[in-house]
Amino acid sequence: MPKEFKPKLNICHMYPDLLNLYGDRGNVMAFARRCQWRDIQIEIHRISVGDEVDFSRMDFVFLGGGSDREQNLMAADLAERTGNLSDAIEDGLVVLAICGGYQLMGKYYRTLTGEIIPGLGILDLHTDGGRKRLIGNIAVEVRLGGAVRMVTGFENHSGRTYLGRLEPLGRVLAGYGNNGEDGMEGACYKNVLCSYLHGPLLPKNPFITDHLISLALRRRCRDIPLKPLDDTLEEAANEVMIKRLLG
Amino acid sequence: MWGSIALNRLRLIIALSVARVLTFLIRFLGRGKGSSLPGSIALKIFPGLIEYGASRVRLGIVMVTGTNGKTTTNNMIAHILEGGGCRVLINREGANLPAGVASAFAREMDLMGRLDSDYACLEVDEAAFPLVAAKTRPRHVVVTNFFRDQLDRYGELDKTVSLVRDALTGMEGTKLVLNADDPLVAQLGRSTGLQSVYYGLADHEGTSRSGSAAREGKFCPFCGRELVYRYYQYSQLGHYACAGCGFSRPDPDVEGMLPQAEGMCTSCRVRFRQGMVVNLKVPLYGMYNLYNALAAYAAALLLGMEHRGAAGRLREYRTATGRMEGFRYRGKPVFLNLVKNPAGFNEGLGALVDMADGRLDVMMAINDNDADGRDISWLWDVDFEVLEGCREKIGLLVCSGRRAEEMALRLKYAGIPEKKLVVAGDYRDAVNRVLEGGAPKSYILATYTALWPVERILSGYAERVQTETEHLPHVS
Numbered sequence: 104m105p106k107e108f109k110p111k112l113n114i115c116h117m118y119p120d121l122l123n124l125y126g127d128r129g130n131v132m133a134f135a136r137r138c139q140w141r142d143i144q145i146e147i148h149r150i151s152v153g154d155e156v157d158f159s160r161m162d163f164v165f166l167g168g169g170s171d172r173e174q175n176l177m178a179a180d181l182a183e184r185t186g187n188l189s190d191a192i193e194d195g196l197v198v199l200a201i202c203g204g205y206q207l208m209g210k211y212y213r214t215l216t217g218e219i220i221p222g223l224g225i226l227d228l229h230t231d232g233g234r235k236r237l238i239g240n241i242a243v244e245v246r247l248g249g250a251v252r253m254v255t256g257f258e259n260h261s262g263r264t265y266l267g268r269l270e271p272l273g274r275v276l277a278g279y280g281n282n283g284e285d286g287m288e289g290a291c292y293k294n295v296l297c298s299y300l301h302g303p304l305l306p307k308n309p310f311i312t313d314h315l316i317s318l319a320l321r322r323r324c325r326d327i328p329l330k331p332l333d334d335t336l337e338e339a340a341n342e343v344m345i346k347r348l349l350g
Numbered sequence: 351m352w353g354s355i356a357l358n359r360l361r362l363i364i365a366l367s368v369a370r371v372l373t374f375l376i377r378f379l380g381r382g383k384g385s386s387l388p389g390s391i392a393l394k395i396f397p398g399l400i401e402y403g404a405s406r407v408r409l410g411i412v413m414v415t416g417t418n419g420k421t422t423t424n425n426m427i428a429h430i431l432e433g434g435g436c437r438v439l440i441n442r443e444g445a446n447l448p449a450g451v452a453s454a455f456a457r458e459m460d461l462m463g464r465l466d467s468d469y470a471c472l473e474v475d476e477a478a479f480p481l482v483a484a485k486t487r488p489r490h491v492v493v494t495n496f497f498r499d500q501l502d503r504y505g506e507l508d509k510t511v512s513l514v515r516d517a518l519t520g521m522e523g524t525k526l527v528l529n530a531d532d533p534l535v536a537q538l539g540r541s542t543g544l545q546s547v548y549y550g551l552a553d554h555e556g557t558s559r560s561g562s563a564a565r566e567g568k569f570c571p572f573c574g575r576e577l578v579y580r581y582y583q584y585s586q587l588g589h590y591a592c593a594g595c596g597f598s599r600p601d602p603d604v605e606g607m608l609p610q611a612e613g614m615c616t617s618c619r620v621r622f623r624q625g626m627v628v629n630l631k632v633p634l635y636g637m638y639n640l641y642n643a644l645a646a647y648a649a650a651l652l653l654g655m656e657h658r659g660a661a662g663r664l665r666e667y668r669t670a671t672g673r674m675e676g677f678r679y680r681g682k683p684v685f686l687n688l689v690k691n692p693a694g695f696n697e698g699l700g701a702l703v704d705m706a707d708g709r710l711d712v713m714m715a716i717n718d719n720d721a722d723g724r725d726i727s728w729l730w731d732v733d734f735e736v737l738e739g740c741r742e743k744i745g746l747l748v749c750s751g752r753r754a755e756e757m758a759l760r761l762k763y764a765g766i767p768e769k770k771l772v773v774a775g776d777y778r779d780a781v782n783r784v785l786e787g788g789a790p791k792s793y794i795l796a797t798y799t800a801l802w803p804v805e806r807i808l809s810g811y812a813e814r815v816q817t818e819t820e821h822l823p824h825v826s
Contacts, residue, residue: 126727126729129727238724306730339758343755
């Protein structure tokens with residue numbers, strides 16, 4: 104093995120042209136920048152409806168949410184790739200799915216009128232439509248890779264998500280979370296991480312970003328300890344919201 | 351029955367008196383301009399205030415709605431009408447919710463409820479549009495554009511558009527002034543069946559053949575097929591057509607051609623219904639302000655204003671607070687600009703890049719109060735990455751407001767070196783830093799609720815400069 108080992112990660116940004124709501128592309132920016140700052144090479148693949156993609160070659164997949172029409176288009180397109188995606192996930196592909204993308208990973212979405220819209224069925228969860236939108240700043244206690252941290256963001260969803268045999272991402276300290284009832288937020292399965300948090304999630308919560316980068320490196324090559332970065336600004340931005348929500 | 355009329359009359363008089371006292375107190379105590387609270391209290395005392403006021407306007411109500419450009423367009427229309435000798439009532443401070451509209455009526459009425467106005471020019475928030483339109487029955491409605499704005503309040507853009515569409519449908523006799531270049535707006539002509547006048551910008555060297563990733567409304571509002579564009583002006587504005595149902599950009603009645611930026615002024619030639627041509631020049635920066643001017647011009651022509659007189663009035667238009675307002679601090683030019691959504695912020699950054707022909711210091715004040723939109727995720731949809739090209743020219747980037755840290759974080763991930771970033775949550779501290787930054791120019795961008803306090807502090811230090819079309823430095 105050469106002395107200077109330079110890993111490279113393939114980042115897959117799903118439907119950046121369709122799912123451009125709520126600043127979720129900031130998650131891809133955060134992942135990419137924090138790799139670059141550590142001399143980890145990256146290549147960003149922006150996938151549109153109909154584009155070919157081999158998920159087994161990817162290291163990190165980001166799937167966001169959009170307005171109803173865009174969401175339906177992406178659901179139809181993604182349904183044709185379910186096998187490819189599902190195999191890669193079973194093999195340890197690192198995925199971050201936010202809001203609409205989170206709901207889509209589940210079994211189905213039941214609308215207020217009782218109509219069942221099938222999801223990709225990769226994760227054991229389902230979502231029910233709700234009358235009142237759950238909107239506002241949110242703080243969640245998240246345990247990942249041995250660390251417990253306060254995560255903040257902004258949620259805006261009418262769907263109520265219920266987990267089957269899955270671990271949540273964290274415990275809601277302020278806000279609604281998955282459904283506003285059981286105090287849970289998000290879901291974890293293998294290397295897939297799902298959440299309702301916009302804000303976007305990764306920039307203000309860099310320990311999640313670094314956790315995802317570590318997982319991706321481990322799957323691609325080996326355990327590589329990440330060079331620590333100066334996160335003063337990230338922590339300050341997070342702290343503002345923690346103070347406001349939790350006092 | 352007479353009793354109830356007398357009671358109503360009494361309520362009106364009390365409401366107007368209370369509004370007057372409140373306005374005086376708010377201004378006297380320096381707590382703002384009293385553009386919202388007096389109306390909100392007056393409405394509690396006399397809920398029919400807006401209907402009452404609207405029914406007493408002599409010639410009619412002109413209403414401006416849409417995401418960006420409402421204040422500027424509305425002020426321009428009022429400015430042209432005043433130039434034509436009309437008495438105009440206007441909610442000038444951008445207070446565009448029912449309370450702001452009520453405040454404007456209360457301010458113009460005497461204590462007996464008499465009103466001496468030919469026109470009321472009202473800018474109205476999209477979400478409040480159905481309510482205010484139902485109360486005032488506007489004769490003319492101008493719709494500027496639809497972009498993503500404060501999504502946590504409205505749900506989603508599609509919903510905002512349908513709110514406005516449903517409110518317009520059935521408003522018989524109302525005439526629309528619509529942006530032909532924005533498919534989300536232009537569709538209102540066909541979907542409401544109302545008589546419509548269209549304005550737009552023709553193809554020019556600055557248009558682009560490919561769309562930006564952040565554009566809205568990619569799909570035909572009638573059949574859902576993806577729209578095909580011949581060119582883009584910016585975001586989803588451009589020349590579009592649907593291959594499915596034939597919906598396409600309507601031919602504008604008022605069309606701007608050969609737009610040009612000359613320093614802080616913008617100009618174009620305007621063709622009216624393929625015939626007559628006049629020169630239009632506004633002392634404002636940016637293509638989006640040209641759209642505002644075209645909207646105002648189209649509305650003014652529809653209201654019977656003379657075309658050359660209207661163009662002359664636009665030439666001497668005076669900018670509203672924070673719409674690229676010019677100041678001078680110890681000889682150094684300082685600009686103040688309102689930003690409230692990705693499209694507007696991107697335009698503001700375009701101005702910043704143009705200004706970076708020399709060195710400049712920048713301040714960005716971001717709040718997340720209700721009026722700003724509580725969700726500031728949209729900062730990550732703004733293309734701050736364009737600053738990488740001119741970062742050598744930027745001295746300081748001072749971040750302020752309730753979400754100063756988040757703003758700084760966004761800039762860090764856009765590749766701005768951290769040593770240039772200053773976090774100063776306090777407005778006065780931030781304004782001091784950006785004024786004393788050492789560069790020969792300063793540029794301040796602020797969200798809605800940060801704009802007023804920043805403007806107040808700034809005007810304490812710096813003198814206001816009127817941008818005049820004839821005396822502007824040419825920076826091209």
